[in-house]
Structure formats: structure tokens, C-alpha cells
Amino acid sequence: MFNKWSKQNQGLDMTHQTYSDGVNAEEYIIRTFQACNIIGLGEGGHHLEDSHKFFQKMFDNKKIQETIDVVIVEFANVDYQSILDKYIFGEDVSIKELRKIWRESTQCIGRFGEALIYFELLKKIRDVNALLPKNKKIRVLGGDPSIDWQLIKTQEDYFKIIANRDTLPAELAIDYGINQSKKVLLIYSEFHFVKINDNRIHPEHQSITTIVNNKHSGAMNVIAVLDPSNFQIEAITKNLPLYSIIDLKTSELGNLPAEKYFKEIFNDSGEAILFKGYKTKDLFDVFLYIGPSELWKKVDFPKAVFSDDEWNELNRRLKIIGLEPLDDKLK
Numbered sequence: 111m112f113n114k115w116s117k118q119n120q121g122l123d124m125t126h127q128t129y130s131d132g133v134n135a136e137e138y139i140i141r142t143f144q145a146c147n148i149i150g151l152g153e154g155g156h157h158l159e160d161s162h163k164f165f166q167k168m169f170d171n172k173k174i175q176e177t178i179d180v181v182i183v184e185f186a187n188v189d190y191q192s193i194l195d196k197y198i199f200g201e202d203v204s205i206k207e208l209r210k211i212w213r214e215s216t217q218c219i220g221r222f223g224e225a226l227i228y229f230e231l232l233k234k235i236r237d238v239n240a241l242l243p244k245n246k247k248i249r250v251l252g253g254d255p256s257i258d259w260q261l262i263k264t265q266e267d268y269f270k271i272i273a274n275r276d277t278l279p280a281e282l283a284i285d286y287g288i289n290q291s292k293k294v295l296l297i298y299s300e301f302h303f304v305k306i307n308d309n310r311i312h313p314e315h316q317s318i319t320t321i322v323n324n325k326h327s328g329a330m331n332v333i334a335v336l337d338p339s340n341f342q343i344e345a346i347t348k349n350l351p352l353y354s355i356i357d358l359k360t361s362e363l364g365n366l367p368a369e370k371y372f373k374e375i376f377n378d379s380g381e382a383i384l385f386k387g388y389k390t391k392d393l394f395d396v397f398l399y400i401g402p403s404e405l406w407k408k409v410d411f412p413k414a415v416f417s418d419d420e421w422n423e424l425n426r427r428l429k430i431i432g433l434e435p436l437d438d439k440l441k
Contacts, residue, residue: 135164135333135398136171138355139295142331143177147287150319152300152398153184154335156220159407160400161335162227164353165297169234178248179292181235182279184299185223186252187215198236198250208232213420215254216272219427224411231297251286253279253296259423265432276302280321288326301372303332304393308385336363336397339404340370348402356397364391416441 142149154161168174186194190211197203212223232250239247255278257271279296287294296303296318304317322330336356338347341363350356358364368388385393400406416424425435 133355133357134351135353135355136168136174138396139168139333140171140173140177143293146329146331147291148283148294148296148322148330150296150298150303150330150332152303152332152334152394153297154300154337154398154400154406155408156222156299157225157227157408157410158335159227159409160405161398162231164398164400165231166234167353169238175238175242175248176246177293178295180249180251180282180286180294182251182253182282182294182296182298183228183231184253184279184297184302185215185217185228186211186250187254187257188252188278189256189258190214191252194232194250194252197232198239199247200236200240205229211252214257214259215252216257216268216275217254218259218424219431219433221411224415225409226412227409251282253282253298259427262427262430265430268431274316276316276318276321280316280318283318283322283330284325287322288329300334300394303334304385305332305395306385306388306392308388331396332394333396333398334371334394336399337371337403340373341366344402344404347399350399352399352401354399356399358391358394358396361397363397364389366390368393 139149139151151165152161187210193203193207194211197208208229212218212228215223217223235248235250242248255271255275262268262271279298279302283294283296286292298318302318305319305323307316307320316324319330319332333355336347338344343363356363366389368385368390369383371390371393372384390397421436421438421441428435
């Protein structure tokens, strides 16, 4: 059985609910891959060390190594796939070359990918591959769409590129997971994995999951990191087994209001509107518990990593998007 909360009273009063029948997340992933070929695994927020500790542990699991064929990551740009392939499959690649996969991505303006945990994720898979036979090595694909920053001159140029940022990873997941019958794991932030479209974001907005499942019904399963503070349930979740799974179809947590998961998004009146009226079970299949959120740690990138030219180019890009330049003290 999957994790569930035994219901002691009606509604969403979680005070008297207890946790039972825990399922380890690694076991859940292995089991789920027996039923479907595509799983989306959320980060719980970029630069979150606690979720990446689970990723590291997960790839140490021999059964996981034997199961997964392809990993698609958000922080790597498709234009530099050849560099990523060389690194993942054990060839000598300098860190300067490897950094291009995130520094030339659509997300470089947010410094996404600079945190050491992203390099460590790639290194872990590279190290695992060194011990696997040639026909079982795990391939890592960049899911970030093609962009030539030298051709980006205006904010409109940029937004044209990122408007459908979920299309490429969805197409990759379908190609490898459906057409080639491989086991595909995507590692992205949860916003890209929601199972429904909310027209209040944009009438044409689709997530990776909705693109995949609209073309191949039920083909993709979604694991989202549980942030207890979003729902003010820290007291009743603090004793959950680390890296356990909560099935939102059978758990009372599945009935929690979905808009609280993305509570940082508001309208002009300060009201949270994203996915308002939906429940968490409408957005995801299961929650992954990675520990009490008050103990979570977010990591940033090291200082003195950029050359002057690289730093100036990054600030040029920020200016185009309409963002403030970075403080030189961070360099």
C-alpha cells in the first residue's frame, strides 16, 4: 500500500490524523516505472539541498540504476547536448566547458544551475555510469530550449523563446518514453509538472505533464516535494519517515487546497489565485517528504566563478529582461 493518513474526523482538520503504511520513495519510483515509462520528480524549489540529497541517494540504488534509461534536467540547455554527453559518458570535459550548459541557457539570468548541487547531480550520474555496462548507461538530456543570447536584443525576443519552455522536455519524454519505450525521469521544479492547465496563467499555457498526458493518457506520473509550511501542517508531518511517499489519491493531504502549494503567486489584491479551487491531488500524484521545511537549506553558487567578460555579459542579459544588475560583491 502507498502512504496514507487515517481520517479521524471530517474536512481538512489534520490535527488528529496519523501516518501509516509508509512507502520509501525509491521503492515507489521502481514500482511506478513498472506501470509507466515517464516520471516527473520535483525539486521542491531550485537550489534546495535537501531534495538533491535524495537525488544523490536515489542514484546509489542499484535497482534505480538498472531501471532508468534517461534523465531530463531543467538546468541544461539542448544546444550543449554534445558537451553533456561527453561528460556523462566519462570523457574529459573541463568545468569551463561544462558550465556552458547552464550559463548559455534561458535560465542563466536567474543563475539557475550555478549552485554546486547541480554539478554534483551530473557527477553522480557520471560516476554511476562508470560502473555500468555500455548498454545500461544512463543518458542525461538538457530540457532547456535552444537560445542564442547574441540574437536576444529585446525583452520580446527573450519571451518568444521561453513562452513554451515545457514543450521541448515533453517532446523528449514522449520520444524516449513512448516511442522508444525507455524509462524517463525528469527533474524539474513542480510548476512544470502540474497535471492540469490553469487559464489564469495564460490561456495557452501547458505543463510538461499536460502535454504528455494529453497525447498519451496517463503516461506520466508526478512526484512533488511536500513543503509542510505551505499548509501549516509541520506538527503532524515532523515524524514522517524521511524520503517517504504520500499517495494523494488515498491520503487526506490530497484534499488540501492546491493554491497553497504555489502560495507565492498573487494577484494585485494580494490574493493567491494560481490553481484556486483545485486540490493537491488535481496537481500531482504523490508527495515526497524530504524533512521538516524549517530545516531545509538552499545553496547558492560560489563567489569568484565568473570572469569579468562573463559577468558583464550576464548583466547585459539582465538589463534586456528588465532586471537589476547583480551586485559585484557576488563575483
